[in-house]
Amino acid sequence: MSTPGAQSGQGEHSRRGAAAAAAQAGTRLDPWFSSYADRAHGMRASEVRSLFAVANRPEVVSLAGGMPNIDGLPLEHLAEMTAKLLRERGTKALQYGGGQGEEELREQIVEVMRYDHVAAHPDDVVVTTGSQQALDLVTEIFINPGDVVVAEAPSYVGALGVFRAYQADVVHVPMDDHGLIPDELERTLTELERAGRRVKFLYTVPNFHNPAGVSMALERRPQVVEVCRRHHVLILEDNPYGLLGFDADPLPALKSYDPDGVVYLGSFSKTFAPGYRVGWAAAPHAVREKLVLASESAILSPTMMGQLSVATYLANFDWYGQVKEYRQMYRERRDAMLGALAEYLPEARWTVPDGGFYTWVTLPEGLDAQAMLPRAVTNLVAYVSGTAFYADGQGHDHMRLSFCYPTPERIREGVRRLSTVVRAEAELVTMFGTPPTARRGDAVEIPSPDQV
Amino acid sequence: MSTPGAQSGQGEHSRRGAAAAAAQAGTRLDPWFSSYADRAHGMRASEVRSLFAVANRPEVVSLAGGMPNIDGLPLEHLAEMTAKLLRERGTKALQYGGGQGEEELREQIVEVMRYDHVAAHPDDVVVTTGSQQALDLVTEIFINPGDVVVAEAPSYVGALGVFRAYQADVVHVPMDDHGLIPDELERTLTELERAGRRVKFLYTVPNFHNPAGVSMALERRPQVVEVCRRHHVLILEDNPYGLLGFDADPLPALKSYDPDGVVYLGSFSKTFAPGYRVGWAAAPHAVREKLVLASESAILSPTMMGQLSVATYLANFDWYGQVKEYRQMYRERRDAMLGALAEYLPEARWTVPDGGFYTWVTLPEGLDAQAMLPRAVTNLVAYVSGTAFYADGQGHDHMRLSFCYPTPERIREGVRRLSTVVRAEAELVTMFGTPPTARRGDAVEIPSPDQV
Numbered sequence: 001m002s003t004p005g006a007q008s009g010q011g012e013h014s015r016r017g018a019a020a021a022a023a024q025a026g027t028r029l030d031p032w033f034s035s036y037a038d039r040a041h042g043m044r045a046s047e048v049r050s051l052f053a054v055a056n057r058p059e060v061v062s063l064a065g066g067m068p069n070i071d072g073l074p075l076e077h078l079a080e081m082t083a084k085l086l087r088e089r090g091t092k093a094l095q096y097g098g099g100q101g102e103e104e105l106r107e108q109i110v111e112v113m114r115y116d117h118v119a120a121h122p123d124d125v126v127v128t129t130g131s132q133q134a135l136d137l138v139t140e141i142f143i144n145p146g147d148v149v150v151a152e153a154p155s156y157v158g159a160l161g162v163f164r165a166y167q168a169d170v171v172h173v174p175m176d177d178h179g180l181i182p183d184e185l186e187r188t189l190t191e192l193e194r195a196g197r198r199v200k201f202l203y204t205v206p207n208f209h210n211p212a213g214v215s216m217a218l219e220r221r222p223q224v225v226e227v228c229r230r231h232h233v234l235i236l237e238d239n240p241y242g243l244l245g246f247d248a249d250p251l252p253a254l255k256s257y258d259p260d261g262v263v264y265l266g267s268f269s270k271t272f273a274p275g276y277r278v279g280w281a282a283a284p285h286a287v288r289e290k291l292v293l294a295s296e297s298a299i300l301s302p303t304m305m306g307q308l309s310v311a312t313y314l315a316n317f318d319w320y321g322q323v324k325e326y327r328q329m330y331r332e333r334r335d336a337m338l339g340a341l342a343e344y345l346p347e348a349r350w351t352v353p354d355g356g357f358y359t360w361v362t363l364p365e366g367l368d369a370q371a372m373l374p375r376a377v378t379n380l381v382a383y384v385s386g387t388a389f390y391a392d393g394q395g396h397d398h399m400r401l402s403f404c405y406p407t408p409e410r411i412r413e414g415v416r417r418l419s420t421v422v423r424a425e426a427e428l429v430t431m432f433g434t435p436p437t438a439r440r441g442d443a444v445e446i447p448s449p450d451q452v
Numbered sequence: 453m454s455t456p457g458a459q460s461g462q463g464e465h466s467r468r469g470a471a472a473a474a475a476q477a478g479t480r481l482d483p484w485f486s487s488y489a490d491r492a493h494g495m496r497a498s499e500v501r502s503l504f505a506v507a508n509r510p511e512v513v514s515l516a517g518g519m520p521n522i523d524g525l526p527l528e529h530l531a532e533m534t535a536k537l538l539r540e541r542g543t544k545a546l547q548y549g550g551g552q553g554e555e556e557l558r559e560q561i562v563e564v565m566r567y568d569h570v571a572a573h574p575d576d577v578v579v580t581t582g583s584q585q586a587l588d589l590v591t592e593i594f595i596n597p598g599d600v601v602v603a604e605a606p607s608y609v610g611a612l613g614v615f616r617a618y619q620a621d622v623v624h625v626p627m628d629d630h631g632l633i634p635d636e637l638e639r640t641l642t643e644l645e646r647a648g649r650r651v652k653f654l655y656t657v658p659n660f661h662n663p664a665g666v667s668m669a670l671e672r673r674p675q676v677v678e679v680c681r682r683h684h685v686l687i688l689e690d691n692p693y694g695l696l697g698f699d700a701d702p703l704p705a706l707k708s709y710d711p712d713g714v715v716y717l718g719s720f721s722k723t724f725a726p727g728y729r730v731g732w733a734a735a736p737h738a739v740r741e742k743l744v745l746a747s748e749s750a751i752l753s754p755t756m757m758g759q760l761s762v763a764t765y766l767a768n769f770d771w772y773g774q775v776k777e778y779r780q781m782y783r784e785r786r787d788a789m790l791g792a793l794a795e796y797l798p799e800a801r802w803t804v805p806d807g808g809f810y811t812w813v814t815l816p817e818g819l820d821a822q823a824m825l826p827r828a829v830t831n832l833v834a835y836v837s838g839t840a841f842y843a844d845g846q847g848h849d850h851m852r853l854s855f856c857y858p859t860p861e862r863i864r865e866g867v868r869r870l871s872t873v874v875r876a877e878a879e880l881v882t883m884f885g886t887p888p889t890a891r892r893g894d895a896v897e898i899p900s901p902d903q904v
């Protein structure tokens with residue numbers, strides 16, 4: 001909720017008068033306005049939320065959402081498997097479990113991480129309510145207000161929301177087509193150290209980056225690990241898309257280079273299904289211990305029904321075959337997206353993702369993705385403005401386009417619509433100059449699940 | 453994790469030397485020891501955790517746990533219902549949902565709350581990962597470090613853990629057999645106001661209190677609401693057991709007296725099953741808005757599979773008939789517990805619960821429940837020491853006994869074993885005086901899910 005505007009009085013007491021009036025107005029609208037914690041006063045919905053309510057109408061092609069396409073899931077198999085689970089182990093599946101998560105599932109998670117070259121022990125794994133909760137818990141146990149989180153420029157909007165909710169300062173480090181740039185990381189950490197800032201961790205999405213669509217090159221991975229080790233900065237490696245590479249096997253995770261220096265976050269939301277809300281963190285031993293305590297305080301225990309459903313699916317179905325089908329489907333959609341961009345929007349630039357859900361588009365000079373969004377939605381196409389992915393106001397010249405959910409035909413149609421909006425906008429800019437855009441405040445903009 | 457002990461040096465530098473040595477020792481055991489947030493340094497497992505690992509052995513009668521007994525659930529019906537859900541609505545059930553929770557379920561939650569005389573709108577409801585997450589979210593949006601939460605003496609251990617994780621100061625208000633005492637609440641709030649303390653909310657479990665086993669009398673409910681309204685203190689009403697009364701229909705919730713002054717927390721864990729992790733908060737409008745934002749930041753969205761499973765069960769099964777069966781089962785266990793206490797432990801006192809899971813036992817003079825616990829576990833019976841339910845070190849003369857999970861025969865056997873421990877302990881006390889007990893520090897003791 002934003003603070004309602006207040007009429008300023010005149011004279012020397014005007015500022016105090018305005019604050020008092022605002023507080024009074026807040027209290028009128030919300031009887032608990034004066035009771036919130038400092039962190040909550042900054043929480044407000046992102047400005048584009050109401051727009052996304054519109055964007056979810058069926059006539060709008062949404063290139064905004066990060067929802068996986070799960071039409072290919074073996075529903076009949078899942079129905080039988082789940083019925084059997086309830087019949088045979090129902091009183092376990094419907095009961096509370098331990099705060100760390102079921103050992104049966106943690107053992108399977110260790111196997112899943114082997115694809116990323118991670119050698120972990122089930123004791124190192126904490127099962128969470130999606131990897132989003134793991135992100136929240138890591139931030140909770142490490143961040144005091146004013147601590148620094150170093151993150152790629154751009155970064156996952158849902159992570160930025162968490163960091164700001166815990167009142168961290170996010171400092172961005174540049175990327176290129178090969179991911180985070182180790183020299184820039186070194187420079188940034190050195191500068192922060194000189195400035196006496198406390199850097200708690202590096203947040204990075206090395207594979208098929210959200211939103212940038214690029215991956216960290218193999219040779220950079222040990223370099224990034226080495227830079228962080230030298231500066232004693234923990235790495236928070238977020239890897240929801242790692243198994244969804246289109247052309248090659250997964251690259252080694254950062255955690256494979258330094259198990260004690262990296263907390264690795266994984267998720268079944270993109271390789272299986274988001275509806276169970278099952279993700280995990282694999283952490284150094286002492287960190288894992290704190291994550292479990294923080295999670296028990298927050299939710300007591302993760303859903304046993306969801307955990308055993310995932311465990312049963314992994315044990316009884318060719319889940320990696322399903323992942324391969326997902327890859328094929330997303331590759332076709334990526335191809336449709338890149339083909340349509342080349343055909344309809346040659347004046348823009350974009351990254352070429354080898355996996356995952358997103359491409360990152362740079363608009364022609366002078367265009368502002370945030371200002372253009374309402375007109376795009378009016379023209380029945382939606383995207384996420386690049387501004388959502390920075391903590392420091394950058395990103396107006398970028399947009400994130402996702403190719404995960406709509407069909408290839410809809411993707412082409414969406415990009416075509418987008419191109420007419422971009423052309424019209426470019427004409428306006430030529431005639432009247434760049435339009436003013438809404439200023440970003442210091443408030444925590446929480447993305448809606450449609451946007452992540 | 454507790455800070456490892458350090459050798460003190462001699463002379464004027466000894467304290468600084470000890471702190472440095474402790475930090476060094478911490479760093480040796482945990483490379484990230486110096487990186488944690490302030491809130492995390494205090495998080496440690498409760499001392500009795502390792503004991504509870506023992507207490508979970510089948511030969512031990514555990515009167516400690518708060519796990520519902522779900523043996524009576526209609527597993528065959530649930531199996532068929534869930535298979536149908538996956539076949540017919542699988543791509544919805546397995547997808548992300550909105551952060552506030554599914555409207556279909558929120559409408560049913562409104563109907564469930566009618567039993568408590570609450571008239572709410574589905575827009576006021578936020579679905580959470582068990583009501584524990586709702587507790588965490590409310591505390592997150594209201595509590596700055598040092599703010600006061602007023603809570604019954606004793607209070608739910610899982611709530612105390614959350615309050616301390618957010619660095620709240622908990623101030624207890626006495627109860628009697630009719631629940632929280634309004635005059636004591638008035639006195640406490642007035643004193644805190646005079647002392648200039650900022651009281652953010654009253655946390656209360658009005659029905660079948662955990663751990664006290666008592667309910668707030670009907671005539672006290674409007675009084676408590678009125679006291680809080682006069683002091684402009686929000687009420688956090690936690691009601692997981694409300695429908696599990698043995699003898700009468702539920703009393704009106706505090707929220708029914710003042711919808712804008714109360715955040716009501718509900719759960720399906722005790723009336724249906726905990727394994728889905730589906731609970732909720734019903735909040736005043738502006739508070740609800742912040743709860744949704746905080747929840748989206750923490751977990752994106754609650755499990756759709758869990759939500760639709762609960763919604764389908766509520767819609768297609770005589771769920772209230774199942775609740776009545778639960779009542780009957782728990783009543784028999786309560787009777788077994790009270791009968792065994794009268795037979796084996798007449799020298800103790802205990803509350804007589806009209807519902808829920810717990811009775812609160814006062815030990816004979818001089819006995820210490822915390823000190824006695826290891827000996828009880830050695831004698832194959834477990835309970836939770838009263839000290840777990842206070843933030844201020846009280847409770848040594850109390851224990852919580854739960855009658856929810858074991859059979860009536862096991863309950864009787866457990867109380868019999870307990871009585872032999874109490875007798876032996878009383879003899880020791882007579883001979884050697886009250887034994888010294890472990891001092892409580894300021895650390896946040898996180899209960900294991902077995903203890904809640």
